[in-house]
Structure formats: C-alpha cells, structure tokens
Amino acid sequence: MTPEDLVQIEAVKRLKYAYLRCIDQKDFDALTDLFTEDATAAYSGGKYVYEGRRAIIEFIATNMGREAFHSSHRVHHPEIELDGDTATGRWALEDTVLDTDWNFLLMGAAFYEDRYRLVDGAWRIEHTGYRRSFEFMLPTSALEGFSVTASWWATDGQSTLPVQ
Amino acid sequence: MTPEDLVQIEAVKRLKYAYLRCIDQKDFDALTDLFTEDATAAYSGGKYVYEGRRAIIEFIATNMGREAFHSSHRVHHPEIELDGDTATGRWALEDTVLDTDWNFLLMGAAFYEDRYRLVDGAWRIEHTGYRRSFEFMLPTSALEGFSVTASWWATDGQSTLPVQ
Amino acid sequence: MTPEDLVQIEAVKRLKYAYLRCIDQKDFDALTDLFTEDATAAYSGGKYVYEGRRAIIEFIATNMGREAFHSSHRVHHPEIELDGDTATGRWALEDTVLDTDWNFLLMGAAFYEDRYRLVDGAWRIEHTGYRRSFEFMLPTSALEGFSVTASWWATDGQSTLPVQ
Numbered sequence: 043m044t045p046e047d048l049v050q051i052e053a054v055k056r057l058k059y060a061y062l063r064c065i066d067q068k069d070f071d072a073l074t075d076l077f078t079e080d081a082t083a084a085y086s087g088g089k090y091v092y093e094g095r096r097a098i099i100e101f102i103a104t105n106m107g108r109e110a111f112h113s114s115h116r117v118h119h120p121e122i123e124l125d126g127d128t129a130t131g132r133w134a135l136e137d138t139v140l141d142t143d144w145n146f147l148l149m150g151a152a153f154y155e156d157r158y159r160l161v162d163g164a165w166r167i168e169h170t171g172y173r174r175s176f177e178f179m180l181p182t183s184a185l186e187g188f189s190v191t192a193s194w195w196a197t198d199g200q201s202t203l204p205v206q
Numbered sequence: 207m208t209p210e211d212l213v214q215i216e217a218v219k220r221l222k223y224a225y226l227r228c229i230d231q232k233d234f235d236a237l238t239d240l241f242t243e244d245a246t247a248a249y250s251g252g253k254y255v256y257e258g259r260r261a262i263i264e265f266i267a268t269n270m271g272r273e274a275f276h277s278s279h280r281v282h283h284p285e286i287e288l289d290g291d292t293a294t295g296r297w298a299l300e301d302t303v304l305d306t307d308w309n310f311l312l313m314g315a316a317f318y319e320d321r322y323r324l325v326d327g328a329w330r331i332e333h334t335g336y337r338r339s340f341e342f343m344l345p346t347s348a349l350e351g352f353s354v355t356a357s358w359w360a361t362d363g364q365s366t367l368p369v370q
Numbered sequence: 371m372t373p374e375d376l377v378q379i380e381a382v383k384r385l386k387y388a389y390l391r392c393i394d395q396k397d398f399d400a401l402t403d404l405f406t407e408d409a410t411a412a413y414s415g416g417k418y419v420y421e422g423r424r425a426i427i428e429f430i431a432t433n434m435g436r437e438a439f440h441s442s443h444r445v446h447h448p449e450i451e452l453d454g455d456t457a458t459g460r461w462a463l464e465d466t467v468l469d470t471d472w473n474f475l476l477m478g479a480a481f482y483e484d485r486y487r488l489v490d491g492a493w494r495i496e497h498t499g500y501r502r503s504f505e506f507m508l509p510t511s512a513l514e515g516f517s518v519t520a521s522w523w524a525t526d527g528q529s530t531l532p533v534q
Contacts, residue, residue, distance in 0.1 A: 043377050043380065043381070044377065045209030045212070045373030045374065045376060045377060046209065047377075048209060048212055048373070048376055048377065048380060049207050049208065049209060049211075049212065051380070052207065052212060052215075053207070056285060058283075059282075059283035059284070059285055059298075060285070062283060062298070063283065063285075063296075063298065063317070066298075066315070066317075066339055067317070067339075086520065086527070086528050086529045087520075087525070087526055087527030087528035087529075088527075088528065089528040089529060090533055101533070104534045105533050105534055112315075112339055112340035113339070114298070114300055114315035114339055114340070116282045116283070116298060116300060117282070117283070118282065118387075118444045118445070118446065119386075119387035119390060119391065119444070119445070120387070121384060121387055121388070121391075132391075134387075134390070134391065134394075134442070134444060136442060136444060136466075138300075138313070138315065140340045140342060147342075148519075149466070150519075150520065150529075151394070151440075151442035151466065152527075153391070153394075153395070173522065173527030173528075174520035174521070174522060174525070174527045174528065174529060175394055175395075175440055175441070175442055175521075175522045175527075176440035176442070176468045176518065176520055176521055176522065177518070177519045177520035177529050177531075178468060178475075178510075178516065178517065178518045178519060179516075179517055179519055179531075180513050180514075180515055180516040180517070181514070181515040182342075184513070184514035184515050185344050185348070185349075185513075186344075186345070186348035187344055187345040187348050188342065188343075188344040189342065189343055189344070190340065190341070190342045191312075191314075191341045191342060191343055192250065192251075192314065192338035192340055192341035193338070193339075193340055193341075194337065194338060194339045194340065197251070197338070198251055199250070199251030199252075199316075199337030199338045199339075200250050200251035200252065200253040200337075200338065201250045201251075201253060201314075201338060201341050203341075203343075205254055205265070205269050206268045206269055209373030209376070210373065212373060212376055213371050213372065213373060213375075213376065216371065216376060216379075217371070220449060222447075223446075223447035223448070223449055223462075224449070226447060226462070227447065227449075227460075227462065227481070230462075230479075230481075230503055231481070231503075276479075276503055276504035277503070278462070278464055278479035278503055278504070280446045280447070280462060280464060281446070281447070282446065302464075302477070302479065304504045304506060311506075346506075349508050349512065349513075350508075350509070350512035351508055351509040351512050352506065352507075352508045353506065353507055353508070354504065354505070354506045355476075355478075355505045355506060355507055356414065356415075356478065356502035356504055356505035357502070357503075357504055357505075358501065358502060358503045358504065361415070361502070362415055363414070363415030363416075363480075363501030363502045363503075364414050364415035364416065364417040364501075364502065365414045365415075365417060365478075365502060365505050367505075367507075369418055369429070369433050370432045370433055
C-alpha cells in the first residue's frame with residue numbers, strides 16, 4: 043500500500059459516508075448519483091435483492107422515506123482493497139431505527155461486502171450487500187415513560203430537553 | 207487530494223477524537239485547549255448556542271460534569287475539507303447517556319458541521335454544531351431487571367459481571 | 371507525521387478491525403494469528419487479565435463462543451502513535467450483546483489502550499485492554515413485544531421482517 047493508495051481509499055470511504063448520510067437525511071436524488079447505473083444490492087443476507095440503481099433507490103425511498111422513520115446507519119472498520127479501477131470494501135454496520143408513526147425501535151448489526159468502480163474519475167457503488175449479525179425490535183409504547191425528544195423533521199433537529 | 211492533505215486530515219480527525227474523549231472522561235482542562243479562544247457552538251439544531259470557548263466549556267461542564275452522568279459520544283463518517291489554514295468537517299454522531307442519579311437512558315443521532323483553524327501549527331475547533339436526526343429517552347427505573355454493571359467512576363472502570 | 375506513517379497507521383487500524391470482526395463472527399483461528407505469542411490482555415479495567423495469546427483466545431472462545439451470543443464490538447476515534455517497530459493505540463469502544471439463550475441485552479462503552487508490534491512485516495497485538503465508561507444489562511423477557519428478527523447463525527443473516 044502506498045500513500046497514493048490511501049488517497050483512493052479515502053475517496054472510497056467518502057462515497058460510503060455520503061451514501062449513508064443521504065439515506066438518513068432522505069436525500070434520494072443525491073443518493074442516486076452514488077451508484078453505477080447497473081448497480082446491484084443484496085441487503086439482509088440476500089433477502090432483499092435489487093438490480094439497477096433505479097430499483098435500489100425505489101426500495102430505499104419506499105421503505106425509509108416517511109419522515110416518521112428516523113434512522114441512524116453507521117459504518118465502521120473499513121477494510122478497502124483497491125484493484126485498479128475497482129475496489130472492494132468490508133464494513134461493520136450498526137443501525138438504529140426509531141419509527142414515531144408505528145412506535146417501534148429497531149437495532150441491528152451487520153457486515154457489508156461492497157464493490158466499487160471508478161467512473162469518469164469518481165468512485166461509485168457497483169454492488170452493496172450486508173449480512174446481519176443480529177437485529178431486534180421492540181414497541182416503544184410498551185416502554186413506560188419513553189419519550190421522543192428530538193426529530194430532524196418534527197422538531198427541526200432540536201431537542202426539547204432543557205439544559206442549564 | 208494529496209497524501210500531504212491526508213496528513214492534515216488525520217490531524218483534524220485527532221482533534222475531534224480528543225474533543226469527544228475529553229467530554230466522556232470529563233477532562234475539561236484538556237478540552238479547553240482544543241478550541242480557539244473565540245470558538246462558537248450551536249448544539250442541538252441551534253437550540254444551545256455559546257460564544258467563546260469559556261462559555262462552551264462551562265456549558266459542557268455544568269451539564270455533563272456529574273460522575274453519575276455516563277456518556278458515550280461517538281463520531282463517524284468524517285468528510286473533512288481543507289482550505290489552507292482552515293477546514294470544515296461533517297460527522298455523523300451517535301450518543302448514549304446513562305444517568306445513574308436520575309435513572310434515565312438517552313440515545314440520539316445527529317450530524318455535525320464543524321469549522322477548524324490552524325493556530326501555531328495545531329488544529330483547533332473554531333465552530334462546532336450539530337442537528338439531531340432523533341433523540342429519545344426512557345427512565346431505567348421502569349425497565350424490570352435493568353442493572354448498571356460498570357462505571358468509570360463508581361466501579362473503577364470494571365464490570366461486576368463474572369466471566370468463565 | 372508523514373504520508374508513509376499513514377500507511378503504517380492504516381495497517382494498525384486494519385489489525386484492530388480484523389480482531390473485532392473475528393470476535394463478532396466467532397472466527398477464533400484467524401483471531402489467534404492477530405496476536406503476538408506473548409500477548410497480554412487486561413479487559414474491563416483490569417478485571418479480566420490474561421497472559422499469552424492462548425489464554426486470551428480461550429477466554430474469548432469460552433465466553434463468546436455460543437451462537438446465541440450475538441455481539442457487535444465497534445471501535446472509534448483511533449489515536450495511533452508509531453514508534454519504530456512498535457505502536458500504541460487508543461480507541462473508543464461501544465459494544466452490544468444480545469444473548470438469545472439467556473435472554474439479555476448488554477450495552478457498554480469503554481476506552482482501549484493497546485500496544486502493537488511489527489513481526490515479520492505484519493502488525494500484531496502485543497497488549498490490549500480497556501476500561502469501561504459504563505455497562506448495563508437488562509433481561510429481554512421483561513420487554514413486552516421484544517423480538518429478535520435476525521441472527522447470523524439462526525436465520526442465515528437474514529431479517530424476518532417484510533419490506534415493501
């Protein structure tokens with residue numbers, strides 16, 4: 043590995059960070075540009091499979107588009123391997139979903155295995171997929187005293203909690 | 207981006223990591239040195255706004271200083287842009303607070319937008335602020351069987367759980 | 371710090387990422403190779419202390435080997451210092467354990483202080499240890515409506531949740 047490789051690896055990491063930011067901020071137009079046109083996805087151990095970026099974005103927008111669907115997808119432990127104009131990436135995911143319409147909390151962990159391709163000088167996602175370590179959910183209505191104190195959409199990103 | 211840029215970016219990341227470590231370990235003296243004197247903060251979507259590092263540190267020490275206030279602030283997905291002696295940084299935050307005096311658990315996610323400045327060869331925080339994706343809390347007293355099994359302060363950082 | 375230092379730092383980070391991946395995927399053979407033979411460990415504020423990589427691996431395999439023990443260990447905020455053929459690393463840990471045999475959930479945060487050594491051109495863990503910021507657990511059987519919806523082992527990494 044050379045310092046120049048690190049520059050490419052940094053660019054691949056940024057691509058992944060932008061992907062996750064666009065999902066959690068529901069910026070599906072910007073999200074589209076991060077994929078190659080022929081991109082494929084195999085989420086949740088291959089249970090949710092999509093071909094073509096149009097199908098991937100439609101899946102994401104349909105299932106994560108509501109403003110009551112608050113998500114935090116965070117990736118860790120990047121193991122990026124460069125191979126010319128392509129690259130592979132292994133990542134550890136943790137995700138939390140707080141749904142304030144359906145009143146549930148979901149938490150999970152997974153490992154991503156991605157492929158990336160350099161297109162006109164910019165790295166794009168060619169394939170993304172993860173396999174779950176675990177996932178659990180619970181209804182928040184059963185949690186006595188549970189309260190939502192901030193929302194990007196419902197409270198303009200501010201907490202309702204007082205500070206001193 | 208050049209390999210030399212990566213060296214500066216690494217230094218900016220370290221600054222942010224030190225900032226969060228000092229908060230969670232309650233080292234407010236070391237925390238002070240990480241800010242420029244004229245630093246500003248706009249936490250929680252601009253709800254908690256402070257001018258000058260003295261005011262920022264006072265806010266943090268007042269609200270997070272008690273030893274029963276156990277926090278884990280973790281940042282992810284650094285998107286650092288250099289511009290000479292200044293830089294900007296976007297980060298994804300997840301934070302957990304376990305308060306063993308007031309018996310609550312708080313969990314949240316947010317996106318930071320920071321500015322940094324090079325002062326005498328060292329990067330300093332010039333502005334920091336985040337906007338919440340979500341935040342929720344719940345009283346731990348309502349969780350049957352909930353138990354705190356380790357604390358940096360109350361158990362000298364050791365778990366009370368047995369291992370084989 | 372030079373760009374060449376960053377290449378070594380990246381290698382040290384990869385070592386740590388592989389260590390955590392092997393733990394969460396229960397690949398204890400691959401895990402063994404990541405340690406020096408004389409490695410030492412001081413987990414949980416020095417409560418769980420082991421000498422020699424054989425003892426460390428035995429501790430991990432004994433306590434985290436069951437398939438019902440689902441863990442997600444994630445490290446953040448690397449502060450790696452190189453010193454020739456050795457290096458030190460400070461990391462912020464967050465870990466979640468979901469045990470589907472014993473029906474509990476454990477969450478914790480800690481700070482790692484590691485030492486690494488270059489052996490035949492590959493970085494190895496010479497010492498690892500962490501001190502807990504906090505740790506808590508709760509029985510999932512007391513959480514009304516709690517359900518496990520995915521497991522690396524029990525559901526082949528797939529979620530049982532439907533999508534649209």
